[in-house]
Amino acid sequence: MGLPPKSIIRAGRWTWHRLWQVMMSQMAPRDAQGAYQRPKSEFLNSLPPDSPPQPGQYRLIVGWGCPWAHRTLVVRALKGLETSIPLDLVHPAPAEGGWVFANGTGPLRSLYQRVAPGYQGRATVPVLWDSAQNKIINNESAEILVILNEQFNHLAAVPDLDLYPEGLRSEIDTWNQKIYTTVNNGVYQCGFAQTQHAYTAACQSLFATLDHIEGVLGHQRFLCGSDLTLADVRLFTTLIRFDAVYYALFKCNLRRIRDYLHLSGYLRDLYQLPGVKETCHLDAIKQDYYGNLFPLNPSGIIPLGPHLDDLEANPQREHLSAR
Ligand SMILES: N[C@@H](CCC(=O)N[C@@H](CS)C(=O)NCC(=O)O)C(=O)O
Numbered sequence: 001m002g003l004p005p006k007s008i009i010r011a012g013r014w015t016w017h018r019l020w021q022v023m024m025s026q027m028a029p030r031d032a033q034g035a036y037q038r039p040k041s042e043f044l045n046s047l048p049p050d051s052p053p054q055p056g057q058y059r060l061i062v063g064w065g066c067p068w069a070h071r072t073l074v075v076r077a078l079k080g081l082e083t084s085i086p087l088d089l090v091h092p093a094p095a096e097g098g099w100v101f102a103n104g105t106g107p108l109r110s111l112y113q114r115v116a117p118g119y120q121g122r123a124t125v126p127v128l129w130d131s132a133q134n135k136i137i138n139n140e141s142a143e144i145l146v147i148l149n150e151q152f153n154h155l156a157a158v159p160d161l162d163l164y165p166e167g168l169r170s171e172i173d174t175w176n177q178k179i180y181t182t183v184n185n186g187v188y189q190c191g192f193a194q195t196q197h198a199y200t201a202a203c204q205s206l207f208a209t210l211d212h213i214e215g216v217l218g219h220q221r222f223l224c225g226s227d228l229t230l231a232d233v234r235l236f237t238t239l240i241r242f243d244a245v246y247y248a249l250f251k252c253n254l255r256r257i258r259d260y261l262h263l264s265g266y267l268r269d270l271y272q273l274p275g276v277k278e279t280c281h282l283d284a285i286k287q288d289y290y291g292n293l294f295p296l297n298p299s300g301i302i303p304l305g306p307h308l309d310d311l312e313a314n315p316q317r318e319h320l321s322a323r
Contacts (some may be wrong), residue, residue, distance in 0.1 A: 019231065023295040024194050035202070041140035042121050047151050055084045055155055058137065060144075061108065061127035062092045063099055064281035065288025068141040069126035072236040075148045075230070078277030088304025090125060092292045098123050112136070116172030142176070145230050163230045171224050176233035176276050180269070182209040189274055191250025191296060199251065200207055207254045210263065217262035221269070221320035228273070236270045239263065242308050245289045249296055258310065269315035282308060 019076050028036045045098055047053065060076065062069035076085055090099035099108040109123040113258065115135050128137040128144045138144050146164055153159040164172060182205040187200035213235070216223065223231045238246070240258055248251040258264050290302045 002307045012265060020295050023196065024192065026123040026190035027295060028194075029189075029291070030192075030198075030244050033198055034193060035198040036079070036185075036192035036194075038185055038188065039122050041138075042119075042125075043116075043136045044143060045137050047147060052154055053084075054132075054150055054238060056086055057130065057132050059086050059129045059131055061088045061090060061111075061129055063092065063125050063288065064284035065092065066125050067237040067241060068124075070240075070279060071141050071233055072126045072128075072144050073279040074233045074236060074276055075145050075163065076213055077160055077279050078158065078163070078228075078273065079148065079152065080275070081148065081152055081155060082275075084155035088129070092293065094292050099125060125155075129147050140233060142180075145233065146189075149230065161228075162300075163228065163233065165227070165229075168224050168227070168229055172229050172231045175223050176234060177211060179231065179235050179238075181204050184234060186250050187238060187242070187246040187250050190252050191293075193244065203252060203254065206252060207305050210255070210257075212258065214260045214263050217266050219320070221266075221317050224323040228270075236267070236276075240271065240282075241285055243287075244282060244286055244308065247295065248303065249289055249293065256306075258306075264310075265315045268311055268313060269317045271311045272315060273285055277311075 004012075022031075024065060029039060031037050042299050047058075052155055055251075058114065060069075060072055062073060073087075089102040091102050091105070092098070095102040096107050097109065099106065100106060107123070108125070108127075111127075112119050112121075112123045124139055126144055127139045128147065129135075130137050138147065148164045182202075186202055186206040186209070190199055190206060193199035193202055199273055213223070220226065222228050240254065243256045243258055247256055272278065286302050290297050294300070
């Protein structure tokens with residue numbers, strides 16, 4: 001069978017490209033240069049200072065695919081807060097315009113609109129939910145991590161683990177800033193870029209940071225030395241998705257994490273910390289990204305690979321802590 005006439009091909013390409021631009025601009029707000037602009041989180045409250053959390057009072061609303069929600073799950077696991085902070089799981093449902101609760105109680109957007117009538121922002125996860133007062137405490141993962149690290153110690157199985165110690169805060173903040181801009185959000189800047197220029201700039205910055213981190217991890221176990229911190233947790237949830245999702249779907253393909261000797265060992269090391277692998281749902285992650293980001297994967301086909309068995313291999317990094 002021959003190709004259709006050139007005029008049909010041209011019309012098809014033009015129509016598809018215009019549709020793609022419209023869908024992308026709705027899914028991923030952009031600046032004048034075509035670079036993705038992540039909307040700001042709008043619920044930024046703290047816990048009341050005078051009443052320590054009760055078991056089960058605060059809940060986390062999360063989706064397995066989301067790297068920002070995943071950070072909160074990792075801190076919850078590392079601190080041993082699984083029984084004190086229950087989860088409410090959401091699934092992506094693009095036809096409903098976003099997340100819906102797995103327990104059948106409807107769209108996440110309805111909950112946002114119930115607590116904030118007229119709310120027009122994104123209905124995002126994670127959410128730290130106060131079930132005593134039926135309100136959203138916070139929907140910014142970076143802030144939720146600090147709250148979980150500090151304010152639940154009386155309920156934690158591992159209360160002495162401080163992932164944001166005073167003495168390392170400025171170093172952690174510096175890493176967080178660099179890693180958020182070029183890696184955590186950087187992979188989205190690659191995948192959601194709407195111009196070649198925006199994609200190229202994001203991809204170069206992403207790999208410049210990964211190359212830099214590879215050098216650092218050659219002589220120390222974690223980003224800030226021998227102690228695990230929030231900076232590592234925040235890097236981890238991007239790294240664990242990298243080879244399976246970002247490399248192909250978001251075109252972050254100069255190198256894979258498994259091509260980096262130290263970064264890949266570090267990823268295994270974090271994956272094998274107590275409780276962490278239970279937070280990683282790699283099939284759900286692939287399903288969420290490849291199955292729901294329609295403009296990036298219109299066929300909805302989920303790739304089979306890569307095999308991730310090597311996450312179980314010995315990281316051989318503990319000796320770096322002893323220095
Ligand atoms: N700044 C937020 C970003 C969270 C975020 O973008 N979550 C995504 C899932 S990975 C989401 O819920 N998106 C739904 C939407 O944008 O409508 C955070 O770090 O907590």
